[in-house]
Amino acid sequence: MTEYVIIGDGISGSSAAETLREEDPDSDITVITDEGEPLYNRILIKEHAKGKLPEAPISIHDEDWYDERDIDLSLNTHVTTIDPDEKIVHIHEDENISYDKLLIATGGTPTQLPVQNSDAEGVHHFWTFQDARAIKESAESADDAVVVGAGLLGIDFAAVCGAQGVSGKYLMRGDRWWRYALSADGAEIMHNGMRDVGVEPVFDSGVDHFETDDDGQVTAAVDPSGERYECDFAGVAIGLTFNTEFLYETGLEMDNGIVVDEYMETNLEDVYAAGDITRFYDVLLGDQAQNGSWGSAKEQGRVAATNMAADEQEEEFQWVSSYSITHFDFPFLSFGHPTLGDEHAERRYSDTEWRRVAFKDGKIVGGVLIGDLSPQSTFKQLMREQRKVADQAEILLEQSVDIDKLAPAQEQ
Ligand SMILES: Cc1cc2nc3c(=O)[nH]c(=O)nc-3n(C[C@H](O)[C@H](O)[C@H](O)COP(=O)(O)OP(=O)(O)OC[C@H]3O[C@@H](n4cnc5c(N)ncnc54)[C@H](O)[C@@H]3O)c2cc1C
Numbered sequence: 001m002t003e004y005v006i007i008g009d010g011i012s013g014s015s016a017a018e019t020l021r022e023e024d025p026d027s028d029i030t031v032i033t034d035e036g037e038p039l040y041n042r043i044l045i046k047e048h049a050k051g052k053l054p055e056a057p058i059s060i061h062d063e064d065w066y067d068e069r070d071i072d073l074s075l076n077t078h079v080t081t082i083d084p085d086e087k088i089v090h091i092h093e094d095e096n097i098s099y100d101k102l103l104i105a106t107g108g109t110p111t112q113l114p115v116q117n118s119d120a121e122g123v124h125h126f127w128t129f130q131d132a133r134a135i136k137e138s139a140e141s142a143d144d145a146v147v148v149g150a151g152l153l154g155i156d157f158a159a160v161c162g163a164q165g166v167s168g169k170y171l172m173r174g175d176r177w178w179r180y181a182l183s184a185d186g187a188e189i190m191h192n193g194m195r196d197v198g199v200e201p202v203f204d205s206g207v208d209h210f211e212t213d214d215d216g217q218v219t220a221a222v223d224p225s226g227e228r229y230e231c232d233f234a235g236v237a238i239g240l241t242f243n244t245e246f247l248y249e250t251g252l253e254m255d256n257g258i259v260v261d262e263y264m265e266t267n268l269e270d271v272y273a274a275g276d277i278t279r280f281y282d283v284l285l286g287d288q289a290q291n292g293s294w295g296s297a298k299e300q301g302r303v304a305a306t307n308m309a310a311d312e313q314e315e316e317f318q319w320v321s322s323y324s325i326t327h328f329d330f331p332f333l334s335f336g337h338p339t340l341g342d343e344h345a346e347r348r349y350s351d352t353e354w355r356r357v358a359f360k361d362g363k364i365v366g367g368v369l370i371g372d373l374s375p376q377s378t379f380k381q382l383m384r385e386q387r388k389v390a391d392q393a394e395i396l397l398e399q400s401v402d403i404d405k406l407a408p409a410q411e412q
Helices: 011-023 041-050 063-070 128-141 154-163 184-196 292-310 376-386 390-397
Strands: 003-007 027-030 070-073 079-083 088-091 093-097 101-104 108-110 144-147 167-169 199-202 207-210 217-221 228-230 234-235 240-242 271-273 278-282 287-289 324-325 332-336 343-350 353-360 361-372
Touching: 003 011, 003 093, 011 027, 011 292, 027 101, 041 128, 041 154, 041 167, 101 292, 128 154, 128 234, 144 154, 144 228, 154 167, 154 184, 154 199, 154 234, 184 199, 184 343, 184 361, 199 287, 217 234, 332 376, 343 390, 353 390, 361 376, 361 390
Parallel strands: 003 027, 003 101, 027 070, 101 271, 144 167, 144 234, 167 199
Antiparallel strands: 079 088, 088 093, 108 240, 207 217, 217 228, 278 287, 324 332, 332 361, 343 353, 353 361
């Protein structure tokens, strides 16, 4: 009987456990997580922090779900190291768990701002349900907020401020939100969305340090030019630090994340990885890539488990990810790898509609849609087909994209 151990009960670890049980009904499956609750919907915790959703619908599995599938779930259990030669996982309680096949699905932890008082009361990071509960409580009693980190997670803090009636200043390092994926035209729409919910973008700014009162509660953020922004709530979302510290000196190949091939296999025998933590071989991109999104993490968990159970490289990971923002009056969707590529095409259609498509070697590798998401399935299809279409960008930028107008696909 094969013993499978999965570290992490996020969506990638949990979907792997479910797949393993289906593919290998007689196996032993252990899932280890250092969180105190089984899988919940990480995407929805922002709605809880906004005060828009109670706790119950956010939970995905209760402990019975694991019992019913004969999956051994260890909550509040931190893995301290692994021994790939002996095939053993060490946990904080001086206990060893042996495995035949191991999946590492440990995701990341928000990076702290390396500035004075970044651990003050009222300064929040956003990753767990516990974080969301604390953010909700803090935002409910706050008057003024500062948000730092001009990316997909930072904007959730801005939305929390808006929904909780907190007056916010969104401090950004450059001249716009998510400058790696959006031009000034696209970003302007997002800035207006922020203003509409009561959050003011502040450009060419940042945090030099936080000020606190005698109780250690944050009272202000001071930017590098000395400008002071009063706040009793601060949201910091400047990136993720991958949870790999327990893997040092194991010989596991890492490159800001765990390196896996398209089968989710690492360089160590019988060790696989899935989810945010991987730097995987993206067969559509033809290169190593990273992905921080729910759908991609779920699919990586499923593919890893399929290959673990099959005892051979049975299925490769092939996926176009997407990430949507629904905080404003207009929808927003990024797909694929919008910050990669060697050229791009973009157009603004109205005050709330904008589109950008990124190409690499003539093929679509990602993009951003604001206001009108209708072309998303066409663009994803072209990505999956790996069609060379960069020279026909005009057709892709027409308000309504007609795939039949494109020149027929050539043999690549
Ligand atoms: C506020 C927020 C909003 C988001 N919104 C969206 C969205 O709209 N759309 C979208 O696609 N994605 C969104 N995401 C991202 C998405 O949630 C992640 O990409 C996805 O959850 C990653 O899943 P994962 O299983 O790889 O990792 P995680 O969910 O991070 O799970 C990893 C688990 O491993 C545990 N762990 C780590 N180290 C150890 C250890 N040593 N021992 C034991 N356990 C350990 C962690 O505690 C954690 O429970 C959002 C994320 C957040 C935080």
